[in-house]
Amino acid sequence: MTLSVGVIGTGMIGRDHIRRLTRVLSGVTIAAVSDIDRERAADAAPEGAEVFDTPQALIRSDKVQAVVICSWGPAHEEQLLDCIAAGKPVFCEKPLVTSEDAALRVMQAELAHGRRLVQVGFMRRFDADYRRLKAVLDGGSLGAPLMMHSVHRNASVPEGLYTSDMPLNDTLVHDADIARWLLDDEVAGVEVRVPRRSTRGKDLRDPVLVLLHMASGVIVDVEISVNIAYGYDIRGEVSCETGVAALPDRPATVVSDRHGIRREIPADWRERFIEAYDQEFREWIVAAANGTATGPSTWDGYAATLVGDAALRAVDSGTREAIRMIEQPGLYARPAAMAAE
Ligand code: NAD
Numbered sequence: 592m593t594l595s596v597g598v599i600g601t602g603m604i605g606r607d608h609i610r611r612l613t614r615v616l617s618g619v620t621i622a623a624v625s626d627i628d629r630e631r632a633a634d635a636a637p638e639g640a641e642v643f644d645t646p647q648a649l650i651r652s653d654k655v656q657a658v659v660i661c662s663w664g665p666a667h668e669e670q671l672l673d674c675i676a677a678g679k680p681v682f683c684e685k686p687l688v689t690s691e692d693a694a695l696r697v698m699q700a701e702l703a704h705g706r707r708l709v710q711v712g713f714m715r716r717f718d719a720d721y722r723r724l725k726a727v728l729d730g731g732s733l734g735a736p737l738m739m740h741s742v743h744r745n746a747s748v749p750e751g752l753y754t755s756d757m758p759l760n761d762t763l764v765h766d767a768d769i770a771r772w773l774l775d776d777e778v779a780g781v782e783v784r785v786p787r788r789s790t791r792g793k794d795l796r797d798p799v800l801v802l803l804h805m806a807s808g809v810i811v812d813v814e815i816s817v818n819i820a821y822g823y824d825i826r827g828e829v830s831c832e833t834g835v836a837a838l839p840d841r842p843a844t845v846v847s848d849r850h851g852i853r854r855e856i857p858a859d860w861r862e863r864f865i866e867a868y869d870q871e872f873r874e875w876i877v878a879a880a881n882g883t884a885t886g887p888s889t890w891d892g893y894a895a896t897l898v899g900d901a902a903l904r905a906v907d908s909g910t911r912e913a914i915r916m917i918e919q920p921g922l923y924a925r926p927a928a929m930a931a932e
């Protein structure tokens with residue numbers, strides 16, 4: 592069976608996902624696209640796909656069995672609620688939503704539906720390097736994790752669209768999610784330190800240093816730099832009782848030429864996580880074809896949203912801000928051994 596998909600939001604990542612859904616992956620076809628900028632949607636539409644004037648019309652269409660949301664974060668809540676009301680599986684790019692209340696509304700709707708429908712675009716969980724790192728930690732040979740160091744550097748971000756709060760409530764969500772997943776833990780508190788600003792970031796609060804206090808006592812330090820010019824550089828290392836496990840340098844290919852010996856840094860997230868995005872969609876397609884969702888859930892999106900909110904409070908207060916989560920609904924409980932869930 593071929594899964595018939597509608598894509599909402601045909602900007603940078605929407606186009607990249609359309610490319611992988613049409614040219615890389617099998618078992619899927621794009622039947623519909625929509626964007627508030629109709630021309631952009633028409634331009635991105637693959638052959639045979641209908642361009643819809645509104646996301647709501649796309650979601651309701653009989654041509655669409657499952658939906659991929661790649662619009663801006665503030666638009667996600669309404670589109671997610673419409674997908675859930677229509678009972679259609681939905682892949683939603685991060686952030687799930689942009690406030691705790693919105694996350695709870697999406698969760699309530701999915702709980703009322705009674706089956707998981709939402710997968711959130713936390714693609715690092717599908718990255719082979721992160722999966723190997725998790726396997727080492729879960730294997731227990733290094734003892735208990737004590738500290739984690741996470742580095743999240745972007746060469747640049749879109750001027751005007753990317754605002755000063757976004758290092759904390761848009762970019763940090765990836766580090767928060769991967770820490771929760773790798774360590775099988777929840778974030779209990781957040782501190783933020785703001786060092787000297789990069790002059791490249793104009794009005795942005797960039798860089799920032801974040802401390803995630805996990806419920807177990809593990810501390811995760813996160814460097815977020817969003818205008819660092821030299822490339823997209825993602826690093827991760829976990830210090831445990833009897834050893835350390837780290838992501839490898841990416842890519843591992845070493846180039847030697849008349850300038851010396853070097854490893855080339857990926858330009859952006861599309862290049863660094865290309866296989867991870869492919870894999871997250873492979874797994875999504877299988878689940879969506881069965882009318883459900885797998886992988887990062889509404890619960891995970893809610894947890895990451897709380898971290899972003901707490902980080903923004905921590906900038907203002909200058910102290911550790913606590914996170915209080917509701918009790919986890921059974922729908923989101925997962926067997927500890929499951930790889931990406
Ligand atoms: P973008 O600005 O390039 O594209 C967003 C598109 O959504 C635009 O074409 C815009 O017109 C459209 N849009 C906005 N509101 C809409 C609405 N209400 N209905 C329909 N269309 C609407 O942004 P982007 O970089 O493609 O990011 C899109 C989403 O993907 C964001 O949530 C972002 O955080 C996320 N993202 C995730 C990753 C990742 O690594 N997982 C990487 C990049 C972006």
Ligand code: ISE
Pocket residue numbers: 685745748761762765817860
């Ligand atoms: C972007 O939206 C992403 O999700 C990228 O993975 C992240 O590195 C970047 O900072 C965000 O703007």
